[in-house]
Amino acid sequence: MSSSNSSFDLIVIGAGTAGLPAAIFAAERGASILLLDAAPEIGGTLHLSSGQMSAAGTRLQKKKGIEDSPALHLNDIMRISKGTADPMLAGLAVNNAADTLDWLEDIGFAPLPAHPVKGLFHEPYTVERYVWGERMGKSILAVLRAPFEAAVESGAVTLKLNTRVSSLVQSEDGTVTGVVACTDADTGSEPEETFSAKAVLIAAGGYMANRDMYKLYADHPCYGDHSYPFNVGDALTLGLSAGGITQGENGYLTSFGSIMRSYDVPSKVRCAQTHWPHIRMPWEIYVNGHGQRFMREDEPSVDVREHVIQVQPDLRHWIVFDATTLAQAPDLIPDFSADQIKAAAENDEPMFYAADSIATLANKAGLPSKALMQTVADYNAGQANGKDFLGRKYMPRHIADAPFYAIRAQATTVSSHVGLAVNAELQVVRDDASAVPGLYAAGEALGRGAIMGSGISGGMLVTPALTFGRLFGQSLLPL
Ligand SMILES: Cc1cc2nc3c(=O)[nH]c(=O)nc-3n(C[C@H](O)[C@H](O)[C@H](O)COP(=O)(O)OP(=O)(O)OC[C@H]3O[C@@H](n4cnc5c(N)ncnc54)[C@H](O)[C@@H]3O)c2cc1C
Known part of the structure; x- marks a missing residue:
């Protein structure tokens, strides 16, 4: 293993739906960020996703005279999940979702002209708050590119592709101080490199491409092959290795x-x-x-x-x-x-x-x-x-x-239901609810089950992933 002295304010594991906004907003705050992704390109599941998002109180809704609020959005999620969603996590998502949608529009995202809608393909919302773009997930990725590339060009973000994080580095008191990554993810062989940071955000997606892990949590085989191939459950493995626990077990739904x-x-x-x-x-x-x-x-x-x-x-x-x-x-x-x-x-x-x-x-x-x-x-x-x-x-x-x-x-199903338990600051938590110092998680790494419970609320994976990434970079990352 080769060692590196590189030290950053933040290491983000995964340059996908949650990781990209986290890096963009942390860069805006003046942080130095190392963004690692096992894949040869940025974007993660946005390359495959339908990219359907839901948010209450958006500019778009107001322009169209639609009255809505985060409280109504949360009511809908609790109704659809029959009370099984985690109100803390779902609440954090809906309270901040409108700012995410407004920001996406600011950077060029165009919802379909008839949107927002109530979304009839899943259990419908009571209010029109559901949007997506013409090219689905790719419409979102397309608008994230410019601010992300600007953050890389400014030197705030160092991007390393083909780099799979294999373990976390922890100090004796359990604080996460960095990661070990395999810088040739294609072969999985040496050389490994160690990077350190004041905070590590796990944004490495779910486990849809790990059939054994899927079966372990779902108790069913993974029937559908529609996963981003690099999402092999590393988020869970890494978080659990640092003392984290799982959440969302009761949320399996297809x-x-x-x-x-x-x-x-x-x-x-x-x-x-x-x-x-x-x-x-x-x-x-x-x-x-x-x-x-x-x-x-x-x-x-x-x-x-x-x-x-x-x-x-x-x-x-x-x-x-x-x-x-x-x-x-x-x-x-x-x-x-x-x-x-x-x-x-x-x-x-x-x-x-x-x-x-x-x-x-x-x-x-x-x-x-x-x-x-x-x-x-x-x-x-x-x-x-x-x-x-x-x-x-x-x-x-x-x-x-x-x-x-x-x-x-x-x-x-297209998503993993079990994920890492976090608190309202997105800190990965242990069994006794204490935070693993220095370790955070966002996106499908948190699982579908906690945010949606046992029911499908439209858009409530992409929207929270973008929102938690944005929130983390913008305010939760301690600097
Ligand atoms: C076909 C399909 C349709 C969907 N449609 C919708 C929808 O309409 N609405 C909705 O809300 N949700 C939808 N989803 C789910 C949603 O798209 C995902 O939950 C969300 O995009 C995941 O975001 P993420 O940031 O957690 O992961 P990703 O965007 O997948 O990013 C994770 C990144 O981490 C990288 N990575 C993984 N392991 C490592 C490692 N060890 N080291 C370094 N990098 C690593 C991966 O390469 C990837 O780039 C859909 C999913 C699919 C597959």
Whole structure:
């Protein structure tokens, strides 16, 4: 290991959503910052993210006459999470989110013209406070570049890419005084270098690219492959090694209805079903791995759908329908016509199945055939007498005309729910609530579960990541 005498006011681990604003604002305050990233470029998950943000009391809202407040935003998060979000952390995020959105606009961020919206793809907000840009996460990254590059050019920020932090340096009393980094992250081999600083901010994202860690915390495999490949859980490993503890364990939740590209676990998502009744009423039925229906398919609440799928085997369902529904119903999958569904099923493409009888369909789709036949018969009986045993209201037709189809859908998530526990100053805390001196964390390193609890509040990963990064650089970093 080679040693370095370089010493900074602040070391930021991760040049992504939280790390970039932290560096920009700390530089504005005159701090010297070392920003390390394992990847060959800055941006982190902003390269992949939908970049949807939510904030209350923004200039944009005021311009459009929308009345909102951080208190209403927090009420919504507590309502959506059924009281399971951490009000301290969620409160810190919503109280400071408007300043973040206003700042983004100041540096050139342009929300879509019709925004803000309530956001109907997750459980909706009560007020229009949800925005994103044309290029999703990349719209945010694009506007962060100029202030960040200015901070590097001024000499305030030293950026080292391809540099993965492997451990923290702690003094005898537990104070974090620096990091050890592998300066050739590609190979993971020597040389390692030690850097010291008065404060270290862990902004190294979650653990979505670490399948073992995902399974450990979720108790499910990571089905979807949509992670930033450098986010392998180092944030947690580093924070725990310094005495930190985890939070957010009760917040595991997946989205509904992804159709995967292959049977591999994880797999990329090929497409997704439209399961929102306000956009398209369901003509099909959904069955679980036992071949049984498990919810009314026209269930209006996204949150209910997301929770019900959590208790189905392997978090998956099969969408079952017949030839007449395929021909007559509105498109089930955006940008995927009925002819394409037919062709995919006839060609035995993964997740798509077709057969001339329900029994054969069940065999092809890996479902118990007797159970599926019974399920279809029961549904048809309910459809005929207008009384569905699960309370479904929208039943335009029965399932009767061969060929029959099934599409296997998977619940997946894009974020890690467990993270490092912090206090209101973003200091990493120990079991006894005392802070690990010198160590801070922001972004997905804090996990999704603490801020959102067991419910998905739109934009409440990107917004807190940017906001906590900004707050830390602007005021929380002790100088
Ligand atoms: C497909 C997708 C869609 C999403 N859509 C939304 C959305 O619309 N709204 C929302 O709120 N959230 C969304 N999210 C989640 C959100 O984008 C992320 O939670 C957030 O961007 C994470 O920010 P971060 O700063 O914590 O991590 P990142 O932005 O990922 O930055 C972490 C950085 O740390 C680096 N790093 C990791 N380990 C080390 C190490 N040991 N040493 C040095 N560097 C390291 C990485 O290379 C990376 O650059 C989405 C996520 C995905 C994947």
